[in-house]
Amino acid sequence: MKYPLMFGVVALATAFMVVTSDADVFGSGANQFSIDFVDIGYAGNVADATTGLGAVGYDFRIGTYEITIDQFTRADAASSGAIGNGNENYYIAAGGDAPASAMSWQEAARFANWLTSGDINVGVYQLSGDTLQGINRSYRNSSGVAYMMPSEDEWFKAAYYKPADDGSYSLYSSGLDTTPSVITSDGWNYSPTEHNPPLGTTNPMWATGSGALEQNGTYDIMGNVWEWTDTLITNGTVGAVYRGGSAWATADYLASDSSYDSSQDLAQSEGSIVGVRIVAIPEPSSIAMIALMGGGIFAIRRIFMV
Numbered sequence: 001m002k003y004p005l006m007f008g009v010v011a012l013a014t015a016f017m018v019v020t021s022d023a024d025v026f027g028s029g030a031n032q033f034s035i036d037f038v039d040i041g042y043a044g045n046v047a048d049a050t051t052g053l054g055a056v057g058y059d060f061r062i063g064t065y066e067i068t069i070d071q072f073t074r075a076d077a078a079s080s081g082a083i084g085n086g087n088e089n090y091y092i093a094a095g096g097d098a099p100a101s102a103m104s105w106q107e108a109a110r111f112a113n114w115l116t117s118g119d120i121n122v123g124v125y126q127l128s129g130d131t132l133q134g135i136n137r138s139y140r141n142s143s144g145v146a147y148m149m150p151s152e153d154e155w156f157k158a159a160y161y162k163p164a165d166d167g168s169y170s171l172y173s174s175g176l177d178t179t180p181s182v183i184t185s186d187g188w189n190y191s192p193t194e195h196n197p198p199l200g201t202t203n204p205m206w207a208t209g210s211g212a213l214e215q216n217g218t219y220d221i222m223g224n225v226w227e228w229t230d231t232l233i234t235n236g237t238v239g240a241v242y243r244g245g246s247a248w249a250t251a252d253y254l255a256s257d258s259s260y261d262s263s264q265d266l267a268q269s270e271g272s273i274v275g276v277r278i279v280a281i282p283e284p285s286s287i288a289m290i291a292l293m294g295g296g297i298f299a300i301r302r303i304f305m306v
Contacts, residue, residue, distance in 0.1 A: 022036070043058050053153055061280040062154065063218075069089045075115070123139060150227075172255060173216075174214060208224065221277070243260070
């Protein structure tokens with residue numbers, strides 16, 4: 001994992017925003033770990049004209065990297081195994097800095113709650129066993145912050161927004177509309193052809209941060225593993241949107257106009273190539289309680305797991 005942006009300000013190319021970055025520390029002793037974040041500003045930006053996504057009315061921070069096996073394992077150990085089921089080290093052959101995957105949406109929710117409060121049941125996600133009762137994005141801990149999965153708008157803005165270009169959006173998180181390069185220090189981990197990961201099928205993942213710096217300060221928001229959002233859909237069962245493509249997906253799935261969701265319920269939505277990237281929001285946002293009974297979120301999206 002790269003750590004080039006700790007506690008500093010980096011001026012990127014003219015198409016990029018100025019990125020500030022810091023790290024938050026969690027756990028203690030052998031289970032202590034940190035998560036690096038980058039600031040996403042320009043609150044009140046307009047949505048992308050093509051997709052209608054990306055408008056966010058507040059500043060927030062998003063993880064520089066996908067959550068790693070090491071980070072997830074330490075949190076799970078600190079919670080006495082209450083967060084995951086042990087499958088999140090699916091790609092451990094790539095090392096502890098490989099992305100945690102084979103992660104259900106509810107496991108990601110428990111992880112985020114634990115980051116917020118030290119309790120898997122206290123935080124943004126209101127859980128009762130395997131049942132999601134609601135999402136309260138106004139929840140804050142005693143430090144005035146909450147950790148959560150990004151909404152689809154937050155994720156989209158962090159990936160594709162180009163503030164230096166009058167608030168336009170790029171097709172890819174590189175800041176460009178041309179197909180990104182594959183598996184180089186200035187590229188991304190995705191398949192040049194369908195289901196043909198460039199690192200091979202046995203160990204297709206690389207350590208988070210191995211490729212190119214993206215336009216808003218992230219790494220691997222395209223490729224490596226798909227990333228959960230907490231934007232819910234109802235299509236027979238309650239599912240959630242995931243984005244970004246994976247090592248098994250082609251460039252089409254990395255693009256801003258590609259959005260997918262789980263066809264399984266939130267507790268069972270575990271795919272070997274799905275992980276998460278966390279956001280931190282320090283002030284109550286305009287998004288309040290999302291109830292699952294009445295006033296729920298309904299959308300029809302293409303269902304596909306690459």
